[in-house]
Amino acid sequence: MKKVMLVFGTRPEAIKMCPLVLEMRKHPEFETVVCVTGQHRQMLDQILACFQVEPKYDLGIMQENQTLFDVTLSILGLLREILTAEKPDVVLVHGDTSTAFATALACFYLQIPVGHVEAGLRTYNLQSPFPEEFNRQAVDLISDFYFAPTETSRKNLLKEGKPDEKIFVTGNTVIDALATTVQKDYQHPEIDWAKGSRLLLLTAHRRENLGEPMREMFTAIRRIADEFENVKVLYPMHLNPAVRDMANACFSGQERIHMIEPLDVLDFHNLMARAHLILTDSGGIQEEAPALGKPVLVMRNTTERPEGVIAGTLKLVGTDGQAIYTAIKELLTDPAACHRMESAANPYGDGKASKYIAQILKEKLG
Ligand code: UD1
Numbered sequence: 001m002k003k004v005m006l007v008f009g010t011r012p013e014a015i016k017m018c019p020l021v022l023e024m025r026k027h028p029e030f031e032t033v034v035c036v037t038g039q040h041r042q043m044l045d046q047i048l049a050c051f052q053v054e055p056k057y058d059l060g061i062m063q064e065n066q067t068l069f070d071v072t073l074s075i076l077g078l079l080r081e082i083l084t085a086e087k088p089d090v091v092l093v094h095g096d097t098s099t100a101f102a103t104a105l106a107c108f109y110l111q112i113p114v115g116h117v118e119a120g121l122r123t124y125n126l127q128s129p130f131p132e133e134f135n136r137q138a139v140d141l142i143s144d145f146y147f148a149p150t151e152t153s154r155k156n157l158l159k160e161g162k163p164d165e166k167i168f169v170t171g172n173t174v175i176d177a178l179a180t181t182v183q184k185d186y187q188h189p190e191i192d193w194a195k196g197s198r199l200l201l202l203t204a205h206r207r208e209n210l211g212e213p214m215r216e217m218f219t220a221i222r223r224i225a226d227e228f229e230n231v232k233v234l235y236p237m238h239l240n241p242a243v244r245d246m247a248n249a250c251f252s253g254q255e256r257i258h259m260i261e262p263l264d265v266l267d268f269h270n271l272m273a274r275a276h277l278i279l280t281d282s283g284g285i286q287e288e289a290p291a292l293g294k295p296v297l298v299m300r301n302t303t304e305r306p307e308g309v310i311a312g313t314l315k316l317v318g319t320d321g322q323a324i325y326t327a328i329k330e331l332l333t334d335p336a337a338c339h340r341m342e343s344a345a346n347p348y349g350d351g352k353a354s355k356y357i358a359q360i361l362k363e364k365l366g
């Protein structure tokens with residue numbers, strides 16, 4: 001029996017790795033071991049509960065206002081012993097977080113093969129997103145299996161000289177997750193609150209946007225809420241205190257903006273499915289929105305997800321307040337522009353990425 005260990009630690013990794021954990025557990029050829037770093041605490045636990053995944057190991061590393069040093073050092077220190085004891089045949093990491101980077105580095109030091117789920121995404125700008133672009137390139141430097149979500153990500157890997165036979169285009173496991181969460185007859189108090197208005201769903205948390213860029217973003221959205229009486233903004237706030245302080249400073253006193261706690265993924269996906277427009281600097285939401293046919297204004301200067309831009313669902317608007325305000329206003333006042341964005345096709349696979357990954361591992365690990 002081959003031992004496959006999955007290591008993840010933040011909300012988006014959990015959303016995209018839990019479907020894979022559940023799939024791997026269906027295969028008796030594998031011993032599937034889950035280790036969470038706890039880089040996120042509450043936001044990770046929400047997802048584990050939703051998918052009913054219980055980890056064997058929980059490193060519990062999160063600290064309030066943690067730095068990149070804190071996260072990387074804690075994970076490296078704690079994983080060494082676990083990996084040495086478990087001796088997995090392969091470790092699967094996801095995406096571009098510090099959890100993924102530190103885990104891959106620990107595996108490299110111990111010469112344990114790494115499989116990278118969501119491999120090959122690139123902006124080729126190490127400052128944007130920071131530090132994620134470094135993390136994903138570093139993981140790809142040492143991976144043995146590249147599970148690329150799209151042909152574009154495969155081409156990035158080939159361009160960098162990664163061997164063709166180690167690259168597998170599987171689609172993104174986030175589409176697998178969406179298939180289990182979105183419901184037709186879903187109800188939520190925030191949907192009742194927004195009834196009769198156009199609902200703008202907001203998320204924002206990127207490290208490089210903290211401070212002035214985030215003030216610009218939030219001020220533009222406040223202007224929209226002040227000017228459009230038939231618009232309501234729902235913001236499930238990231239738990240980073242730096243994000244929350246800025247949101248409170250910019251949004252307080254406007255009753256058409258609701259700042260709420262992070263939502264369970266089931267609630268979030270269903271609210272996305274009912275939103276008029278999504279405003280975000282998130283990565284994962286750029287993959288989910290095309291599948292739900294929802295227009296997204298991406299408040300970043302770069303994206304590693306050009307597929308959604310090419311498909312027409314995503315528009316990259318940067319972090320300048322005036323540009324964000326103008327882009328939102330255009331979509332609120334030009335239904336045809338909004339409709340064009342809604343009708344784009346999903347470029348992120350058929351919702352069976354986890355199945356393909358399990359099958360590939362079965363063949364390759366023998
Ligand atoms: C991390 C990832 C980022 C990913 C994001 C998803 C890195 C470097 N960054 O960024 O790639 O897009 O997660 O959300 O890996 N906090 C809590 N409870 C939680 C989660 C966070 O209190 O459940 C607070 C803590 O004060 C923590 C802070 O948020 O110190 C920042 O968390 P951290 O994981 O360092 O950074 P993120 O911005 O969440």
Ligand code: UDP
Pocket residue numbers: 011012015203205236237261262263264265266268269281282283284285288
């Ligand atoms: N999400 C969620 N609850 C929320 C906000 C977002 O479950 O209140 C989900 C969302 O559907 C997506 C993921 O969290 O799958 C995105 O996470 P985040 O924006 O924190 O990270 P990123 O994708 O930018 O790395």
